[in-house]
Amino acid sequence: MEQAAGIRLQKLLAQAGCASRRQAEVMIRAGRVAVNGLIVTDMGRKVLESDEVRLDGHTVRAGQSRHYYLLNKPVGVISSARDPRGRPTVVDLLSGVPVRVYPVGRLDFDTSGLLLLTDDGELAYRLTHPRYGVEKTYRVTLRQRVAPEALRALRTGIFLEDGKTAPARVRTAGRERECEIVEITIHEGRNRQVRRMFAALGYPVLKLERVRFGPIRLESTLKPGLFRVLNRREVEALRKITGLPAADVNED
Known part of the structure; x- marks a missing residue:
């Protein structure tokens, strides 16, 4: 992390895997990010390693190992981390997952099937950006x-x-x-x-x-509503097709 001048808040959120930088800016504007206990909405805000950064009340740190999941999304579930209308979300289905992960792109309410969720913000950005043609x-x-x-x-x-x-x-x-x-x-x-x-x-x-x-296919044994952890080989395949180096993968 940059020391003397600090690092821009949206860059920290991306490095921590919370979202892409563009998505992080939306989170900041929405008042979801706090630095040292105070809500920050300024895009120019920089933070130091000594600062406490929280997203939706959860501590954010750069350099953490990443988590990657494959969910067989059922019909009738929102592809979002939360829904203001109180409808079930894909994150609600990941019972027992100890970290905050976010859906990679989205599937419509009435569409089912393979949905990736991760805290690797840069990979999520590249998997969904038209430039990379996944x-x-x-x-x-x-x-x-x-x-x-x-x-x-x-x-x-x-x-x-x-x-x-x-x-x-x-x-x-x-x-x-x-x-x-x-x-x-x-x-x-x-x-x-x-x-x-x-x-x-x-x-x-x-x-x-x-x-x-991309290279990940939904297997018939993973029934709707169930999920599994992506293995290291699968994660490396996803990062390779988007031009990213290998990552520290948490397979728990």
């Missing part, structure tokens, strides 16, 4: 068969209200109880993007599940 694969359940021309459109890009989507990889994956199953892989992260892409082509999505995030 792929996510979704299993899509539709009421009807998808026409070949619709698959071609998905592979070249769909025009949505916020612009044309990047080309996706897509394949049909069979049928299940009279429904068509399609797997689609994208590297963007627009709001409700997969649902909007299929809806634009006239195919309302009945069910949506994320089954892969």
Whole structure:
């Protein structure tokens, strides 16, 4: 940590794995960060090693070992650390986890599947930033068969209200109880993007599940609502694809 001049508060929060610097600034503005017992909302505030920094009442320290979890998010749970409306959150499902971790990106309330949670703020930032192009694969359940021309459109890009989507990889994956199953892989992260892409082509999505995030795939043995710790090999694979060096991983 910088000594004489100190280190900017948002940088400390990022180094401690609480969030990316941009997300840390939002936390500071929201009055969630205190230094030596006083709420700080100033973006220019610098802190020293001797200062006590707390986020939501929890002590923050840089240089801690990082924690990484994979959760099979069920439908009906918010991809957030907390919800002002009191709805269940993904953090509520991590019973017994002794540290504060945050979801990497989000899955919609009505979408299930693979969600990563960590206190490694820089990795979380890179995994979700379009610049790094990390792929996510979704299993899509539709009421009807998808026409070949619709698959071609998905592979070249769909025009949505916020612009044309990047080309996706897509394949049909069979049928299940009279429904068509399609797997689609994208590297963007627009709001409700997969649902909007299929809806634009006239195919309302009945069910949506994320089954892969980068090199990490959701195994069938991890039932909805359950989670596990990522092992060192998995963490190194995530950090490698985003250009980060190996980290001190806590596998407890």
